[in-house]
Amino acid sequence: MPALHRQAVLDNLIDIVARSLQIPADAISPESRFFLDLEAESIDILDIRFAVEKTYGFKFRNEEIRTLLDEAARNRGLTEKDIPELFTVESMLDFILFKLSASNDQSP
Amino acid sequence: MTNPPESRTALVTGGSRGVGRAICRLLASEYVDTLFIHYHQNDAAFQELAEELAPTGVRISPLRYNLVHVEEVREMAAELHRLTSRLDYMVHCAAITAFKPLIQVKANQWDLTLHVSTRSFLDIMQNVLPLMMQGGAVVAVSSTGSQRFNMNYGALGVAKSALETTVRYLAVELANKGIRVNGVIAGLLDQEHLPPFPEIDVLINETLKRTPAGRLGTAEDVAQAVIFLLTQAPWVYGQHLIVDGGFSLT
Numbered sequence: 001m002p003a004l005h006r007q008a009v010l011d012n013l014i015d016i017v018a019r020s021l022q023i024p025a026d027a028i029s030p031e032s033r034f035f036l037d038l039e040a041e042s043i044d045i046l047d048i049r050f051a052v053e054k055t056y057g058f059k060f061r062n063e064e065i066r067t068l069l070d071e072a073a074r075n076r077g078l079t080e081k082d083i084p085e086l087f088t089v090e091s092m093l094d095f096i097l098f099k100l101s102a103s104n105d106q107s108p
Numbered sequence: 109m110t111n112p113p114e115s116r117t118a119l120v121t122g123g124s125r126g127v128g129r130a131i132c133r134l135l136a137s138e139y140v141d142t143l144f145i146h147y148h149q150n151d152a153a154f155q156e157l158a159e160e161l162a163p164t165g166v167r168i169s170p171l172r173y174n175l176v177h178v179e180e181v182r183e184m185a186a187e188l189h190r191l192t193s194r195l196d197y198m199v200h201c202a203a204i205t206a207f208k209p210l211i212q213v214k215a216n217q218w219d220l221t222l223h224v225s226t227r228s229f230l231d232i233m234q235n236v237l238p239l240m241m242q243g244g245a246v247v248a249v250s251s252t253g254s255q256r257f258n259m260n261y262g263a264l265g266v267a268k269s270a271l272e273t274t275v276r277y278l279a280v281e282l283a284n285k286g287i288r289v290n291g292v293i294a295g296l297l298d299q300e301h302l303p304p305f306p307e308i309d310v311l312i313n314e315t316l317k318r319t320p321a322g323r324l325g326t327a328e329d330v331a332q333a334v335i336f337l338l339t340q341a342p343w344v345y346g347q348h349l350i351v352d353g354g355f356s357l358t
């Protein structure tokens with residue numbers, strides 16, 4: 001994934017998160033943990049997810065999110081109960097990039 | 109697509125789980141030939157329901173759309189127009205919220221709650237109206253939190269209250285098209301049908317103490333009231349049937 005593209009998606013994501021949580025964009029970094037640092041609630045995650053889906057024209061499937069989180073947990077030697085620790089702006093960025101690359105793979 | 113003359117169809121929003129699922133089961137048992145089940149997130153729940161209903165022979169069509177976006181409601185309606193030439197029943201169960209004190213509800217949480225739980229009902233009606241038949245019926249599922257204080261229920265209480273008002277207005281406006289619009293107001297349901305809710309044990313105990321029926325409701329209790337309003341209440345317009353085991357009387 002070209003670095004420039006990754007940065008553009010990250011900037012966009014930070015804007016979405018800032019709007020949803022009503023916090024300044026400069027208070028959000030890739031390392032920000034949604035639940036622990038940004039004080040997001042589960043409905044906020046849905047709100048952010050819906051805005052991302054609308055922006056990029058794809059839909060996450062619950063099973064995909066589960067698989068990606070489980071994989072991220074395994075890679076870091078963590079378990080399901082550590083998901084709040086894992087769920088960062090960067091992890092959501094990775095979901096988006098994963099979905100974007102999957103859609104590109106399917107284009108003619 | 110053209111349906112056979114006597115073929116009856118229904119759309120249920122939020123139909124894959126909870127009360128919506130119970131309504132789909134009852135509709136499929138004897139009231140419709142085709143069931144359009146709207147859901148948004150849980151493919152597995154829809155699949156499970158579709159498999160359960162397969163032996164009924166009812167044609168089941170999934171409609172996976174996010175009702176928060178008006179554009180997706182329009183897409184859903186366009187798909188419905190492709191799939192059927194008539195809609196006899198529409199039941200609105202879809203809802204979303206943050207269970208917390210109203211004073212702490214943030215703007216995005218308020219908007220999401222109101223958009224999915226209430227505005228989408230009107231969006232859908234506006235877009236499927238050309239399909240609705242003379243003699244068609246609509247039911248919106250509300251809850252007792254619309255009328256009185258329920259702990260941590262403020263945002264959805266406001267949404268359901270607006271939903272009930274929408275029902276009353278549409279009932280009058282659509283009466284001359286031969287379409288009846290009513291609502292069901294559900295009391296507290298058993299835990300199997302409840303979303304994660306703070307201090308649920310306190311709420312359950314307090315509710316049980318004041319419920320003459322001596323038990324919490326089930327999704328099936330609500331579904332039966334919905335079916336009654338859809339199929340057996342030809343002179344009932346813009347009313348809400350309270351299904352709460354008598355709680356609201358005490």
